[in-house]
Amino acid sequence: MAVNMIVCCKQVPDPEAPPAVFKVVNNKMTLPAEVKPVIGQYEEFALEAALKIKDTAGGKITALSLGNNFVRDVIKKSLAVGADELILLEDKAFEDGDSWSTANALAAAIRKIGTYDVVFCGRQSSDWDAGQVGLGVAEILGIPAVTLARKVEVTAGKAKVERVIPDGYQVVEVTLPAVIVVTSGIGALRYATLKGIMAAAKKQPVVWKPADIGLEPSKLGAAGRRSKLDKLFQPVKESKCEIIGGDTAAEAGAKLAVRLREAKLL
Amino acid sequence: MAEYKGVLVCGELADGKLASITAELLGCGRKLADELKENLSCLLASDKVGEASKEAIAFGADKVYAVEHPALKEYQADSYMQVAEKLARDVSPLVILIGQTSMGRDSAPRLAFRLGTSVTTDCLNLSIDPATKLLVQTRPVYGGNAQAVFISESMPQMVTVRTKAMSPLERNASRKGEVIPTKIDIDTSKVRTKVLETVKEEAVGIKLEDAPVIVSGGRGMGGPQPFQTILKELADLLHGAVGASRPPADNGWVSEGLHIGLTGKIVAPDIYIAIAISGASQHTAGCSGSKHIIAINKDPEANIFREAQFGVVGKYEDVVPAFTNKLKGLLAG
Incomplete structure (x- = not known):
């Protein structure tokens, strides 16, 4: 059965950038321009989950992203690796939202797309780490959701999901359409092929404005929040590490053992 | 306009006993409730709650809503949410505390969206603003590269709390409290998922x-x-x-x-x-x-x-x- 899939992807500051480049200025996270944004790490896993299903069962993948000022090369990676279509909810009005505004907008866009069997989301965005939007979309659309998926198979109206639990996993069957929230373990996102990159270069993303998804301004971005960001700050950390040296690395290793023994730690 | 009262902990059982995260939430909830001059209650929902109710009281709860139902043996969102939503609406708390655990990660956002409120996940620090009496919610963001302070703009004020971030109270078996066996119907026709298999992948040796x-x-x-x-x-x-x-x-x-x-x-x-x-x-x-x-x-x-x-x-x-x-x-x- 060909499966219609929507993958929610977010453009975020590169979470792998060294901690020193993350600077809070006037309650906003600012990163130097040379740190390129990326598609969030868990959304990349969500994309890979969809691509694996497309490999075996066939189907269509629509990547969906919400934000403003998308870097086209970054967000078009979804097309380069094999998504068929890219829809951007791109407008200033979408800025500074919370999980409610984001889930409302994505759900409205998903309704407009209309035909879907699975909506894939990442377990949490790599910037705000809240881990709510996938479940919020499911609640708003009134469809089931399975979280922390590390393997997904789709057969006739149902999905079989391996869901990670603290000491192992569950195999959960869910009726479709459903939201499936993906965690690591699904496998890293495949590299784009040269052919994929060329094809993506020719495709233009579809851009939808708030009016296109029929959402009133009070539900958008900052206006649609149900929690207020009071403050963003970086706690000051004092480093007091005692570095143990030696003529060779091995000698330093041996000295570390002696020092820890002295300090009665081991 | 609904009236909101008290602090509610959505508790968890582990192997039939009160989970350590629930004791931690009760410790933190007790402080918040005392500061607000409110009650602290705890929801425990499982196929069998048993002695865990008394443990919750020993760790600080004033009231324990014990919900027993065979469908609650293993956590499944569509069953558990029927219980959590009904109880949250009936109790109508000012504050709901949930653990940032496997179950809390899955259930807290669902509950927040059902109740029409926000939830701040993975909090490390909670306090009461002395002027507004609102819950001040601090959590790490940007992969831990910063921290953010949130205030709910809707009621109830919901948060999940990171494990080991809060200290439980000293267990006091003589603490007084009330266990309220609570019957909540679960419509199993609304359960859209089925657990086919649960596989333990425990590492050998020490956990x-x-x-x-x-x-x-x-x-x-x-x-x-x-x-x-x-x-x-x-x-x-x-x-x-x-x-x-x-x-x-x-x-x-x-x-x-x-x-x-x-x-x-x-x-x-x-x-x-x-x-x-x-x-x-x-x-x-x-x-x-x-x-x-x-x-x-x-x-x-x-x-x-x-x-x-x-x-x-x-x-x-x-x-x-x-x-x-x-x-x-x-x-x-």
């Missing part, structure tokens, strides 16, 4: 969360093999467990169960030895509660040295075997 010493490896290990040799040898010597940061788990070098960090396990051993781990904030989020962190890394600028108490700069292949050997001699002598 990571219980280990007094953890020897952890990062991306710099380069592959699966050193986890089974160099790291395991050191862990065995110290009667500890082997852990990992996210890249080794993502790359399949170790099982996901060994992953320590923001999206993995949160650990707080006496000794945490971080080897070839750069110390990205999302990793230190999982180990910063350790009593002593020891870092071995070839990069003197690695962030892990900011977290560590003792460190060696050098390649792990050179440092660790010498460290292990010397330690063997010292421990034998």
